[in-house]
Amino acid sequence: MDAMRATIRSRQDIEKGVLIVSAMRGGAVCHALNISKYRFLGIGLLSSILILFGFSNLFAQVELQYQNRGSWYEGIKPKPVSGYDIELISVLVDYQEMSDTFPAKVKLRFYTPQAADVFLTVRELDYRYFYWLDRVNLEMASWKAGTYNSFEWETGTVLRQLSDSFRLYDLGVVARLDRETPSATERILPAILFHSQLPNIINGYRFTLKTGGDARLFCKIFKEGDDEPIDTQVFRRKRGGRPFTITWDATQAAPGDYRLVITGFFLNTNEGIKAQTIRFYHQPTPPIR
Numbered sequence: 001m002d003a004m005r006a007t008i009r010s011r012q013d014i015e016k017g018v019l020i021v022s023a024m025r026g027g028a029v030c031h032a033l034n035i036s037k038y039r040f041l042g043i044g045l046l047s048s049i050l051i052l053f054g055f056s057n058l059f060a061q062v063e064l065q066y067q068n069r070g071s072w073y074e075g076i077k078p079k080p081v082s083g084y085d086i087e088l089i090s091v092l093v094d095y096q097e098m099s100d101t102f103p104a105k106v107k108l109r110f111y112t113p114q115a116a117d118v119f120l121t122v123r124e125l126d127y128r129y130f131y132w133l134d135r136v137n138l139e140m141a142s143w144k145a146g147t148y149n150s151f152e153w154e155t156g157t158v159l160r161q162l163s164d165s166f167r168l169y170d171l172g173v174v175a176r177l178d179r180e181t182p183s184a185t186e187r188i189l190p191a192i193l194f195h196s197q198l199p200n201i202i203n204g205y206r207f208t209l210k211t212g213g214d215a216r217l218f219c220k221i222f223k224e225g226d227d228e229p230i231d232t233q234v235f236r237r238k239r240g241g242r243p244f245t246i247t248w249d250a251t252q253a254a255p256g257d258y259r260l261v262i263t264g265f266f267l268n269t270n271e272g273i274k275a276q277t278i279r280f281y282h283q284p285t286p287p288i289r
Helices: 002-017 035-064
Strands: 020-024 027-031 073-076 086-093 105-112 118-124 131-134 147-154 171-177 185-188 191-194 204-211 215-223 231-238 244-249 256-266 276-282
Touching: 086 185, 086 276, 105 118, 105 171, 171 191, 204 256, 204 276, 231 244, 244 256
Parallel strands: 086 171, 086 191, 185 276
Antiparallel strands: 020 027, 073 131, 086 204, 105 147, 105 191, 118 131, 118 171, 171 185, 204 244, 215 231, 215 256, 256 276
């Protein structure tokens, strides 16, 4: 009798949760009895969801990578190695348009005084996500001389995917004339960075740079053709590798060509810094809306 009860209990155990695996042609088929089949069904469903989530996340990461977007390249790319004493990050018109959320579209306007190829680079002022946009198709852009030119792009593909804390003016812009790569003497078109409302007047600029080491810097603004600076700023200590911004109030400046000249020395060696010259055109009248 005891042996019979034990046999019955074993059978009941099997019926409650033991997985019977039957080998069949084409693979193994699993039969789960009673509650167990729901348990295994739940595990399978959860596994499928996790797999799909993993593939979805992987696809999103691939989509964010720096790549051809049709008429420009945009995305996340490795931090470039800079061997320059001074690296130019951005030259912007001193204007910021308020926005509670990241706009659906970013717009640039820049005055082009003469016919030339324009090479745009949009990047973060301080690296957090390694966002980068460049290689704008020059045929698509068709820049015109003696007027404002424009470039704009949708933000849903990359920028709005980075972080809820990312803001429009975390971005910097360099619009180089006639050459794509940095140099000791740059010819730059200061850009208006906005999303809907243009400024009423252009009366200042923001130059963002960084040095290769802790440095003391002397920054002077000249009207082209003059030897006496119209503005001088001294920075006693700027940390190496950290972005800093030079602002210039151009309220009293006439339209025309100007240059910013930056000299100095590294604090740890007293070695002189290779001078950086940024030539630009000041156009106080903003573009027509």
